[in-house]
Amino acid sequence: MTQKLKVGIYWAASCGGCEIATLEIAENILKFIEVADLVLCPCIADFKYDDVRAYPDGYIDVCFFNGGIRNSEAKEIAELLRKKSKTLVAFGACANWGGIPALANLYTKDAMIERSYITTESNDNPQGTLPQTSYKMPEGELHLPKLFDSVHKLDDVVDVDYYVPGCPPVAKQIWSCIEAIAAGKLPPKGSVIGVGDKSVCDECPFEKKTEGVRISKFKRPHLEKPDLTKKAELNNKPQCLLEQGFVCMGSATRSGCEAQCLKANMPCRGCYGPAEGVEDQGAKIASAIGSLVDSQGNSERSAEIVAQIVDPVGTFYRFGMGNSMLRVKKL
Amino acid sequence: MTQNFEPKILGIFCNWCSYTGADLAGTSRMKYAPNMRIVRVMCSGRVDPQFILKAYKEGADGVLVAGCHPGDCHYIEGNFKTIGRMQILEKMLAQFGIEKERFRLEWISAAEGDRVMHVVNEMTTQVKKLGPLNWKEVSRSKDIGHCEEPKATKQSPLNK
Numbered sequence: 334m335t336q337k338l339k340v341g342i343y344w345a346a347s348c349g350g351c352e353i354a355t356l357e358i359a360e361n362i363l364k365f366i367e368v369a370d371l372v373l374c375p376c377i378a379d380f381k382y383d384d385v386r387a388y389p390d391g392y393i394d395v396c397f398f399n400g401g402i403r404n405s406e407a408k409e410i411a412e413l414l415r416k417k418s419k420t421l422v423a424f425g426a427c428a429n430w431g432g433i434p435a436l437a438n439l440y441t442k443d444a445m446i447e448r449s450y451i452t453t454e455s456n457d458n459p460q461g462t463l464p465q466t467s468y469k470m471p472e473g474e475l476h477l478p479k480l481f482d483s484v485h486k487l488d489d490v491v492d493v494d495y496y497v498p499g500c501p502p503v504a505k506q507i508w509s510c511i512e513a514i515a516a517g518k519l520p521p522k523g524s525v526i527g528v529g530d531k532s533v534c535d536e537c538p539f540e541k542k543t544e545g546v547r548i549s550k551f552k553r554p555h556l557e558k559p560d561l562t563k564k565a566e567l568n569n570k571p572q573c574l575l576e577q578g579f580v581c582m583g584s585a586t587r588s589g590c591e592a593q594c595l596k597a598n599m600p601c602r603g604c605y606g607p608a609e610g611v612e613d614q615g616a617k618i619a620s621a622i623g624s625l626v627d628s629q630g631n632s633e634r635s636a637e638i639v640a641q642i643v644d645p646v647g648t649f650y651r652f653g654m655g656n657s658m659l660r661v662k663k664l
Numbered sequence: 665m666t667q668n669f670e671p672k673i674l675g676i677f678c679n680w681c682s683y684t685g686a687d688l689a690g691t692s693r694m695k696y697a698p699n700m701r702i703v704r705v706m707c708s709g710r711v712d713p714q715f716i717l718k719a720y721k722e723g724a725d726g727v728l729v730a731g732c733h734p735g736d737c738h739y740i741e742g743n744f745k746t747i748g749r750m751q752i753l754e755k756m757l758a759q760f761g762i763e764k765e766r767f768r769l770e771w772i773s774a775a776e777g778d779r780v781m782h783v784v785n786e787m788t789t790q791v792k793k794l795g796p797l798n799w800k801e802v803s804r805s806k807d808i809g810h811c812e813e814p815k816a817t818k819q820s821p822l823n824k
Contacts, residue, residue, distance in 0.1 A: 439759065439760075612714060612718075613713075613714045613717055613718075615756070616712065616713035616714040616716075616717050616753070616756075617712070617713075617714060619713045619749060619752045619753055619756060620712050620713050620714070620749050622748070622752060623713070623745065623747075623748035623749030623750070623751070623752045623753070624709075624745035624748060624749060625748070626747070626748030626751075626752075628734075628744050628747040628748050629744065630734030630735055630741075630743070630744050630747070631734070631747075632734075632747055632751075635747045635748050635751055636751055638748075639748060639751040639752055639755065642752065642755070644759075645752055645755050645756050645759065646756050646759040646760065647759075649756070657717075658714070658717040658718055658720075658721045659717055659720065659721060659760050659762075659799065659803065660803045661760075661802065661803050662759070662760050662761040663760060663761035663762060663797075663799075663802045664761065664802075
């Protein structure tokens with residue numbers, strides 16, 4: 334019998350959703366267990382870092398790394414896992430581009446700590462206690478990881494072999510990746526795997542009108558419902574959400590998710606990252622949406638419409654701040 | 665420092681109006697600040713916000729986009745698209761902390777050589793006053809893991 338694949342799943346600055354999404358492969362998990370052994374997964378099994386340090390170099394066949402690099406612990410473990418793994422996969426939006434945590438790059442570290450530990454309305458912290466990286470106990474000094482000034486993506490720190498985007502990656506795509514890895518059928522190093530090669534619009538159940546639609550009012554999905562009775566002329570499908578005025582990231586976002594959000598009548602949030610050929614997802618969607626604004630050549634009219642877009646950076650770079658061209662706020 | 669600082673300004677000019685306007689400024693021997701480098705595009709509607717962000721990232725201190733006056737576009741409505749795009753981009757730049765003087769959208773016709781001179785001179789003075797943008801330093805791209813200890817002495821507003 335051939336040796337089983339040794340698989341590691343690690344989380345850095347992430348929410349744990351990627352592990353849960355991995356469990357969504359449902360009954361396939363039995364097949365997974367047949368071909369693979371877990372050798373690290375802090376979410377579901379009690380492996381210690383020292384266990385990993387004791388593995389010989391290149392011991393782990395595939396390591397799925399999710400989460401961005403937020404502190405010194407994540408950086409240290411990323412470097413360790415790079416050494417111990419034959420193949421390192423950036424798994425999920427955070428490892429690919431920093432994800433939601435990277436939105437904190439719009440603030441200073443001090444401002445973020447003050448908000449989290451002091452000014453949050455539900456906090457009870459009368460002494461103003463802040464997290465410290467070392468603490469003296471009678472038994473000795475304790476150390477905690479240091480928080481970095483900004484959030485980095487995994488390939489800022491180590492060499493990454495493959496990229497699996499998504500927040501979280503959808504189960505079907507995860508399974509196709511695992512199958513490809515188990516069969517040894519992997520594309521060239523550096524490829525984005527488990528994705529389509531078009532934009533989300535390709536899989537979307539909504540349809541654009543053929544010509545001439547402009548946006549004169551922007552809507553927000555938690556305040557207004559999409560109008561499903563409006564039909565596109567072309568094929569009688571409901572009219573494109575972007576054309577209806579909802580900020581939808583679909584046209585700048587890579588396909589592969591089967592437009593799950595749109596099938597639930599929610600505009601795309603862009604978690605599959607920049608589409609093929611797009612360098613900066615946020616700027617690209619700004620370009621797409623900007624060209625749809627019903628300016629009629631009048632700057633004041635256009636400014637009134639554009640003012641209705643609340644928090645463009647947070648919306649356009651919801652998952653991609655760590656990969657955007659500017660990456661951080663100028664202080 | 666600011667005294668000797670010569671800003672680098674990227675100009676992205678449309679072929680039909682603004683670039684011809686800059687030509688006019690040249691052939692009329694008008695003198696303006698040498699800080700702007702012009703890239704000619706066929707239409708200001710061709711200008712992707714990615715170009716502008718990339719310019720800042722690669723070291724530009726300011727970006728000037730110029731096109732035909734609305735209604736005069738060679739492609740009828742090309743610059744209508746520019747308006748919305750650049751206004752969204754302006755909002756984004758503000759969120760990234762980039763001063764609004766560092767980005768400018770201007771309508772300059774082929775007959776307005778003096779306007780080219782005026783706009784470039786004005787923008788150069790404004791950006792000179794702001795100082796270098798130096799985005800490579802701002803984004804700390806090479807300095808992964810830079811961190812300082814949070815200050816334990818910070819007083820809670822709840823105590824006040």
